[in-house]
Amino acid sequence: MKRLLTILLLVLVVIGGLLWWQKRQSAPTAQTQAPQVVPPSSDAAQTPPTPPDASLAAPLPEQPAIKFPIEPVPEQGGKPPVAAGANLSESVTALAGKDKTLSYLHLDGLANRFVVTVDNLARPHAAPRLWPVNPTPDRFTVDPDGTSTVIGASNAARYKPFVNFAQSVDAKRAVEVYTHFYPDFQAAYEEIGYPGQYFNDRFVAVIDDLLATPEVEEPIKVELTEIKGDVNTQRPWVRYQYVDSRLQALSAGQKMMLRMGSENRKIVKAKLQEIRAEIARGAPAQ
Numbered sequence: 001m002k003r004l005l006t007i008l009l010l011v012l013v014v015i016g017g018l019l020w021w022q023k024r025q026s027a028p029t030a031q032t033q034a035p036q037v038v039p040p041s042s043d044a045a046q047t048p049p050t051p052p053d054a055s056l057a058a059p060l061p062e063q064p065a066i067k068f069p070i071e072p073v074p075e076q077g078g079k080p081p082v083a084a085g086a087n088l089s090e091s092v093t094a095l096a097g098k099d100k101t102l103s104y105l106h107l108d109g110l111a112n113r114f115v116v117t118v119d120n121l122a123r124p125h126a127a128p129r130l131w132p133v134n135p136t137p138d139r140f141t142v143d144p145d146g147t148s149t150v151i152g153a154s155n156a157a158r159y160k161p162f163v164n165f166a167q168s169v170d171a172k173r174a175v176e177v178y179t180h181f182y183p184d185f186q187a188a189y190e191e192i193g194y195p196g197q198y199f200n201d202r203f204v205a206v207i208d209d210l211l212a213t214p215e216v217e218e219p220i221k222v223e224l225t226e227i228k229g230d231v232n233t234q235r236p237w238v239r240y241q242y243v244d245s246r247l248q249a250l251s252a253g254q255k256m257m258l259r260m261g262s263e264n265r266k267i268v269k270a271k272l273q274e275i276r277a278e279i280a281r282g283a284p285a286q
Contacts, residue, residue, distance in 0.1 A: 063196045068280045070182045070200050091177050100165060115188045119202060121253035122209040140240065140259070142222060148243070150219035156261030163264045171274035178279070204280045206253065207272050213257040213265065216247065220258060 088110060093101045106113065120126040141152030178185075182200070189199035221243040242248040247258065257265050 064198070064201075066198045067201045068204050069198075070179055070279070072179065088181060091180070095173060095177055096165075096169065104165070111185065111188050112192070115185070115192055115199070118206055119189075119192070119194075122206045122251045124252060126252040142240065143219065145219060145221070148221050149223060149240075150221050151259060153219070155259060156264055159260040159264045163260070163267050166271050167267055169271070171271065172278055175275060175278035200279055204276060207276045209251055210253050210257060210272055211269055211276075213250070213254040213269075214247075215262065215265075216244075216258065218262060220244075220247070 089101075089107045092105065092107075092110070096104075101107070117126060138158045141154050141158075142149050143152045144150075186199050189197065189202070194202075222240045223243050225239045225241050242255070242258075247255070250258070257268065260268070
């Protein structure tokens with residue numbers, strides 16, 4: 001879950017590989033016998049061909065209207081937002097610092113990892129296999145609370161370094177990098193299965209989902225998922241779920257926001273608001 005927080009706030013790592021769509025052409029049907037050519041009659045020659053009925057043609061799918069278009073970032077004082085010729089890794093390193101970049105991020109396949117993860121944040125599950133950040137040795141902890149089990153108080157401290165890192169990122173500068181690489185990033189989004197859909201609209205929707213994370217009384221009760229059959233008990237911390245079914249039904253991103261604690265969540269929401277204001281032109285959250 002800690003890794004997921006870093007993904008939410010590193011807007012600068014959005015870029016993807018360019019997809020080239022190739023259309024297959026049908027091969028002509030083989031003729032076993034040469035067709036007989038019949039010369040047209042004089043009446044037929046004077047009759048114009050009937051145009052095809054346009055109503056019979058399959059309608060093209062309607063593309064959704066773009067809500068939050070991304071426009072090029074103008075140069076500030078004659079200086080471009082991204083160094084000429086810089087690639088994604090170099091731009092990320094320049095923004096976040098070499099030490100932090102190497103500590104937190106997988107620089108291989110950043111684009112595809114980020115696109116897939118962001119898209120999944122507002123869904124029930126976000127597969128960790130494609131997260132673009134390095135795993136940490138820390139584990140989710142729980143505390144006893146009478147006859148119940150609650151999220152451990154130490155979890156908030158575990159998230160703190162990531163929250164501090166997120167807080168230190170210049171949202172405006174990060175979005176400048178995001179905007180610079182957006183054309184390639186848009187292509188990556190279409191590549192994973194959303195042709196004709198605008199990624200920035202999805203990104204804003206995901207941020208809105210995170211901002212809508214409910215504030216609940218802490219500590220929050222959790223329980224081990226009941227699994228029938230043989231269970232590997234060596235990693236029980238991955239099997240906890242919220243006791244409150246309403247919380248368990250939240251998106252993957254919202255459940256992560258709850259785990260980090262109210263103070264950390266307040267800081268993260270403020271940073272997400274900054275980022276949203278930059279990529280959505282200040283439009284209010286839905």
